[in-house]
Every structure is written in structure tokens, then in C-alpha cells.
Amino acid sequence: MTHSTRPRAADNGTADAPGGAPADAPDLDLHELAQQLRVDSVRAAAEAGSGHPTxxxxxxxxxxxxxxxxxxxxxxxxxxxxxxxLVLSKGHASPLLYAAYKAVGAITDEELLTFRKRHSRLEGHPTPRLPWVDVATGSLGQGLPIAVGMALAEARLAEQPYRTWVVCGDSEMAEGSVTEALEQAGYDRLDRLTLIVDVNRLGQRGPTRYGWDLDAYARRLEAHDWHTVQVDGHDPDAVDAAYREAVAVTDRPTAILARTVKGQGVAAVADREGKHGKPLPDAHSAVAELGGRRNLRVTVRTPDAPPAQAAPAASGDAEPDGSAPRLPVYERGARVATRDAFGEALVAVGEAHPEVVVLDGEVGDSTRTRAFAEAHPERFFECYIAEQQLVAAAVGMQTRGWVPYASSFGAFLERGYEFVRMAAVSRARINLVGSHAGVAIGEDGPSQMALEDLAAFRAVHGSTVLHPCDAHQTARLVATMAESDWLGGVRYLRTLRGATPVIYDPEERFPIGGSKVLRSSDIDEVTLVAAGVTVPEALLAAEALAADGIAARVVDLYSVKPVDTATLREAAARTGRLLTVEDHHPEGGLGDAVLDAFTDGRHALPRLRRLAVRELPGSATPDEQLHDAGIDAEAIAGAARELIASD
Structure with a gap:
């Protein structure tokens, strides 16, 4: 990735008044404000009977x-x-964030005291249920990587500058995802990204790895090209000076390493082990020790007026006209890899939709995102071999209104799975594309094969899981992922390395939650349900069965979630037998998706057999892999005959 060359506008913190304070701001005692935040944190946790006040x-x-x-x-x-x-990466410290929201007048004291209660917006860890929370936090090590995505969008894409502030704990600095973020931010010199590390020495069960050794953290950060500032985190003037220093740095990101005391201000809990995640034992006395309740109000500076045209302009020679993208067209019967169709469709979608951005994990030649990088370089982001940062950056960018497609091998995307899970909690809209799925990739062997991905992504709350079988279907689904505002949550598209025959016309439509019945008759005895590479195998099997006088229906279940329950139930009612076949492990994939269509208690379960990859594969050609796994046309036809004969 090239470094940003966009001219840097005058930054906040210096434009309004010396020291970064609003020019008309009243003199505010920062020590008293900090004490108010402590008191309100203690009160909120006490009222809830749980939480992390220390x-x-x-x-x-x-x-x-x-x-x-x-x-x-x-x-x-x-x-x-x-x-x-403002990303509170140490999301368990949510009482502090909510106390700050009260101080700025965003919530009332009455709402503050609903913390952690049923139906309250103030959940135990922050989520976008609150309009000022961009992303859900609480799974440690996620705030900084997501903030890197926000800062990347500012550095490369934003028309109006902004800063990204991250407050994290010292414990989470041990996370590998934090290291990925530090490296990405340092390499891209994200100077409007500031990390504030609350080094309070104590973790969940005792001391952290480095305790109060700020130099240890500084060495690590500076090795990744970060500017660091060490500060007494309980000295407001020193903290203010550190923030102003961070704002003044314009060639790299800055980390504020603040030495603090867990439970500061209350002797019974200050720097004491065993007090994590518990209300204070005597909240009334603690509030008194902190000087009692206060009601200070902070007037936060507002940003400048929005630019006249906030929407990004399209790249390339063509101007977006609101029309549908000019998707690629292929000859019917030709053999085209769905990953190739994905890459070509992505270019067209990016031309029609200037809000589309693409991220890849240093496999763009294989995933085919390289085509987008060449056509729209300013909207392409290379995250290198750092899949957690890849997914996190996509989550961060979508908070700014961008429509991200993040791509890698399907097997490697699973490394970022925890970020996918939290993306769903964040109500994030991201498009993930996993290539090289299944045993059909051939000789590379099992380490490269995504054989668990359908199950993993089906399990994500509110997700959409798509597995196209041909080039036209792939192109249409890529466009749908960008254009469907109603399609919320995480969307996963599975693509194939090898070429498959083009069986659909370019005008064919593929609604989310749909399927295609490719072969049917009034005398069908069995329904073959397939997706991806097993669709052409099922069609060949149906021809072989027809030669034996057996009529087989073939359903292309390209939408694995949501699944087309109506078509499956009709097929079951008409044929009485379903045979599913998938290039995936049997747990949680296509077969389970089909089975779920009959678990409502109102529809009879048909005779069902499932073909899947049940043995650990090795290296072999794609055709040999399908045969050895028992999911090729020969195996499908044989299983169908056995299913019929077993009646």
C-alpha cells in the first residue's frame, strides 16, 4: 500500500485556542471532572450490582x-x-464511557443508573445501540485494529479530516491482533490515530506482563514506527500536554502510555488484586472519599461544517450514473472460475458504486482483487498477511459509510473469525469473500482448504452465506452485496479456484434466500441439493440416473443462509427423498442448512442422506479430490440409487 499523499488540513487541538480547548470554553477543573467520572462509575456499578468500576x-x-x-x-x-x-477498546470500563456521556449531556443521570439492566441502552460492554458508539467492544484486542480501519479511511478517503482516539488497557496489548494493528498503522503513518494505553498494572487475575514498565511498551510501539509519550495518567495537565503532543505529530501515529492506578481514589480498592469486575464493597463511603457527587457539564467542541460534497467520487474515466453495474458476460458452456468472475464483477461494481472499497490479505493475485486494485487503486487497501486486521479494517471503514469487500482464502479468513463474531454485535455491514474453498482446490492439500467456513459463517448472528456455482451467478451476487441496503450484517461469499461451466444466462437473477431448480419433472424420485462445485457434479449425476430410468430433481442452493425453505419443502413433498452434496465437512454446512428447513415441527422430514468431506484429504488433482471425498457425479448417482433402493 502506498502511503497517504492527501494534504493534511489544520488539525483539531490547535485550530481553536492554545492548548486545544474551545476558544469560548469556560474554565473547567479537570481534576474535579475526573472525580465526577469516578463517582458516576462507582454509582452505576453499585446500582447494577455488577460491572468494572476499578x-x-x-x-x-x-x-x-x-x-x-x-x-x-x-x-x-x-x-x-x-x-x-472514540473507541473504548477496554469495553469492560463502560461505566467510564457512560459517565462521560452524562458529563457531555448525551444521557441523564437517571439513564446512567439503568446500567446493565434489562432493556437499557447502557449494556455491560458498549454496543452501537447507543448512537455515539461506532462498534461493539469488550472482546479485548479489537478496538485498535478497528480504529486503524477508521484512520485508514480518514487518510485515504475522507473529504473532511477527523481524529481517531482509542482507549485500551495494558492487558490487551498482549493480543496478536494489537501487534497486527500497530504494524499496519505504523507502516501507513496514520498520524491522526492516537492510542491511549491505560497502564494500571493489574489485569483480571493479577499483574499484567509488564506491570508499570512503560519503557517495555514504548520499545514495542516504537519498533512499529509509533511516536510514544509516557505520562502520569492522573496528572490532568500532563495528560493534556501529552494529547497536544500527539496532535502535533504529523508523520506517524502516537501512543500515550499512561501510568495509572486501578481503583484510583478509593483506598479499599486502589492497586488491590481481586477487585476486578466487582462493584465497590461500600459504594456510599467510596463516593464520599471521592468528594461526593458532582454535576459538571462539558461542552465538547463540534467539528467544522460538512464539505459541500461529502460523497466520494468514482475513480476511473466513467462517472457513476446510478445505473446498475456493467457486469461481465460469459459464453454459456464456457468454463470460468468463480474467483475470476468475482474479480471482474468487483471492478464493475466499484465503477457504479464509489462507496465500495476493497481490502485483501496479500493474496490478491489468487483472490482476483488485483483487478480492483488496478482499476480503483485509491480504494484498494493491502492488509498483508494479517487476517484479523483485514476484517477489523473492514469493520472500521463501514462505520464511515464505506461498503467494504475483504478477501482472502476462505481457510485464512477463519483466523479473523472472532472479529467476524464481534462485527455482528456491532451491527456492521461487511462483505467477506473466501476463495480456494473445499477439496476442489486440488494439490495444495488440507492446510489451504476451507472446509469449515460455511458452518462458521452460518453461525454468525444475522449473517448471509452465499456459494455460487458459475460466473454469472457470482457476478450478480457480488453486485447484490453492494446494492442491498436491507441486507444487513456479515455477508460471506465463497468462491472457487477451479473453473466450472457457465450454466446461467447473464440476465438471470439470484435473490438472497433463493435457489434455482435446474432439473425437474412430475416423476422425480429424488432431489439432489448442491452448491458451488457440486452443482455441475449433481447435473452429471442426474444424467446418469436418467439413463437408468430414474428421474432426479436438481436444486442449486446458492443461498446457504438464508435458505430457500419453500423450494426444499416442495421438493421433499414431491420426491420424498433429499440427497445433499457439499465440498465441506458435514458439520454445519449445506446439509445442516437443508435439515433446518424441516425442524419447525410443521413439515415432515423427508428421507435424507448427506454427502460431504468426511475424511482428511491429502494432495491430489481436483477430480481425484472430489472422487476420494465421495462427492463427485459417480458418488452422487450411487448414493441416490441406494437412497431409492432403501425404501
């Missing part, structure tokens, strides 16, 4: 100075393009 108390000055002196945000307009982003 983790909130350590970062009180860090949050107080940030909202009072540096943050630029219009709480009445959360989607303002100039708003800064």
Missing part, C-alpha cells in the same frame, strides 16, 4: 481531558463526517 477509575483523567480539551464531536449529529471517533 477499571473505569484508573482512566478517569484520561477520559476527562479527552472530552474537555481534545474531542471534536457533535452529539446531536453522530453521523457528522467531521466527528472524531
Amino acid at each position: 477499571s473505569s477509575m484508573s482512566a478517569a483523567e484520561l477520559m476527562a481531558v479527552l472530552i474537555a480539551r481534545q474531542l471534536r464531536y457533535d452529539f446531536s449529529e453522530p453521523q457528522h463526517p467531521g466527528n472524531d471517533h
Whole structure:
């Protein structure tokens, strides 16, 4: 990836007044504000009977100075393009975030005390149920990687500059995903990204790896081309100076390493082990020790007015006209790999939709995203071999209104699976594309084969799972993933390495949740249900069965989730027998998706047999792999005969 060359506008923190404070801001005692945040954190956790007040108390000055002196945000307009982003990566410290929302007037004290209660917006860990929360946090090690995606969008794509602030804990610095993020941010010199590390020494069960050794953290960060500032995290003036120093750095990201005390301000819990994740034992006394309740109000600076034209312009020579993308057309009967169709369709979709961005994990030659990189280079992002950062960056970019496609081998995307799970909690809309699926990739062997991906992505809340079998179907589904505002959540498209025959016309439509009946008659005795590479195998099997006088229906179940229950139930009613075949392990894939169509208690379960990859494959040609796995045309026809004969 090339480094950003977009001219840098005057940054927040220096444009309004010395020290970064709003020019008309009243003098605010930052120590008192920090104490208010502590008191409200203690009160919220006490009312809930659970929570993490000590983790909130350590970062009180860090949050107080940030909202009072540096943050630029219009709480009445959360989607303002100039708003800064504040990501609380240590999401268990949510009482601190909610106390800050109260201090800026976004929520009331009454709502603050609904923390962790049924139907409250103030969940145990923040989620976008609150309009000022971009992404769900709480799974440690995710905030910084997602923030890198936000900062990448600012550096390469945004018309109006903004800063991204991340508050994380010292424990999560051990996560490999944090290392991936540090490297990506340092390499791309994301100077408007500031990481605030709350180094409070204590983790969930005892001391952290480095304790209060700020130099240890600094060495690690500086090795990844970060500027670092070490500071006493309980000195508001020092914290303010550190933030201003971060704002002044314009050639790399900055990390504030703040030495703090967990449970600061209350002797009974300060720097004490065994106090994590619990309300304070005597909240009333703790509030008194902290100086009692306060009701200070912070006026947060708002960003500049939005630019006259906030929407991104399309790249290339053509101007977007709102029409459908000019998708590639293939000759019927030709053999085309669905990964090739994906790459070519992505270029067309990117031309028609300037909000589309593409990310890849250093396999663009294989996934075919290289075509997009050549056609729309300013909207292509190379994340290298860092699949957690790949998925996280996509999540971060979609918070800014971009439509990301993130691509890698299907097997490698599974490394970022925890980010996929949390993307669903974040209500994120991301398109993930996994190539080289199944044993059909051939000689590379099992380490490269995605054989669990359908199950993994089907299990994600609100996900859509698509597995096209030919080039035209792939192209249409790629376009649908970009154009369907109603299609929320995580969308996964599975593509194939090898070529498959083009069986559909270019005008064919493939609605989400649909299927295609490719062969049927009034005398069908069995239904063959397939997707991807097993569709042409099922068609060949149906021809072989027809030669034996057996009529077989063939269903292309390209939408694995949501599944076309109506077509499956009709096929079961007419043929009485279903045979599913998939290039995937039997657990959780196509067969289970079909089975789920009959578990509502109102529809009889037909006679069902499932063909899948049940043995660990080795190296062989694609045809040999399909044969050895028992999912080729010969095996399908044989299984169908056995199913019929077993009556």
C-alpha cells in the first residue's frame, strides 16, 4: 500500500485556542471532572450490582481531558463526517464511557443508573445501540485494529479530516491482533490515530506482563514506527500536554502510555488484586472519599461544517450514473472460475458504486482483487498477511459509510473469525469473500482448504452465506452485496479456484434466500441439493440416473443462509427423498442448512442422506479430490440409487 499523499488540513487541538480547548470554553477543573467520572462509575456499578468500576477509575483523567480539551464531536449529529471517533477498546470500563456521556449531556443521570439492566441502552460492554458508539467492544484486542480501519479511511478517503482516539488497557496489548494493528498503522503513518494505553498494572487475575514498565511498551510501539509519550495518567495537565503532543505529530501515529492506578481514589480498592469486575464493597463511603457527587457539564467542541460534497467520487474515466453495474458476460458452456468472475464483477461494481472499497490479505493475485486494485487503486487497501486486521479494517471503514469487500482464502479468513463474531454485535455491514474453498482446490492439500467456513459463517448472528456455482451467478451476487441496503450484517461469499461451466444466462437473477431448480419433472424420485462445485457434479449425476430410468430433481442452493425453505419443502413433498452434496465437512454446512428447513415441527422430514468431506484429504488433482471425498457425479448417482433402493 502506498502511503497517504492527501494534504493534511489544520488539525483539531490547535485550530481553536492554545492548548486545544474551545476558544469560548469556560474554565473547567479537570481534576474535579475526573472525580465526577469516578463517582458516576462507582454509582452505576453499585446500582447494577455488577460491572468494572476499578477499571473505569484508573482512566478517569484520561477520559476527562479527552472530552474537555481534545474531542471534536457533535452529539446531536453522530453521523457528522467531521466527528472524531472514540473507541473504548477496554469495553469492560463502560461505566467510564457512560459517565462521560452524562458529563457531555448525551444521557441523564437517571439513564446512567439503568446500567446493565434489562432493556437499557447502557449494556455491560458498549454496543452501537447507543448512537455515539461506532462498534461493539469488550472482546479485548479489537478496538485498535478497528480504529486503524477508521484512520485508514480518514487518510485515504475522507473529504473532511477527523481524529481517531482509542482507549485500551495494558492487558490487551498482549493480543496478536494489537501487534497486527500497530504494524499496519505504523507502516501507513496514520498520524491522526492516537492510542491511549491505560497502564494500571493489574489485569483480571493479577499483574499484567509488564506491570508499570512503560519503557517495555514504548520499545514495542516504537519498533512499529509509533511516536510514544509516557505520562502520569492522573496528572490532568500532563495528560493534556501529552494529547497536544500527539496532535502535533504529523508523520506517524502516537501512543500515550499512561501510568495509572486501578481503583484510583478509593483506598479499599486502589492497586488491590481481586477487585476486578466487582462493584465497590461500600459504594456510599467510596463516593464520599471521592468528594461526593458532582454535576459538571462539558461542552465538547463540534467539528467544522460538512464539505459541500461529502460523497466520494468514482475513480476511473466513467462517472457513476446510478445505473446498475456493467457486469461481465460469459459464453454459456464456457468454463470460468468463480474467483475470476468475482474479480471482474468487483471492478464493475466499484465503477457504479464509489462507496465500495476493497481490502485483501496479500493474496490478491489468487483472490482476483488485483483487478480492483488496478482499476480503483485509491480504494484498494493491502492488509498483508494479517487476517484479523483485514476484517477489523473492514469493520472500521463501514462505520464511515464505506461498503467494504475483504478477501482472502476462505481457510485464512477463519483466523479473523472472532472479529467476524464481534462485527455482528456491532451491527456492521461487511462483505467477506473466501476463495480456494473445499477439496476442489486440488494439490495444495488440507492446510489451504476451507472446509469449515460455511458452518462458521452460518453461525454468525444475522449473517448471509452465499456459494455460487458459475460466473454469472457470482457476478450478480457480488453486485447484490453492494446494492442491498436491507441486507444487513456479515455477508460471506465463497468462491472457487477451479473453473466450472457457465450454466446461467447473464440476465438471470439470484435473490438472497433463493435457489434455482435446474432439473425437474412430475416423476422425480429424488432431489439432489448442491452448491458451488457440486452443482455441475449433481447435473452429471442426474444424467446418469436418467439413463437408468430414474428421474432426479436438481436444486442449486446458492443461498446457504438464508435458505430457500419453500423450494426444499416442495421438493421433499414431491420426491420424498433429499440427497445433499457439499465440498465441506458435514458439520454445519449445506446439509445442516437443508435439515433446518424441516425442524419447525410443521413439515415432515423427508428421507435424507448427506454427502460431504468426511475424511482428511491429502494432495491430489481436483477430480481425484472430489472422487476420494465421495462427492463427485459417480458418488452422487450411487448414493441416490441406494437412497431409492432403501425404501
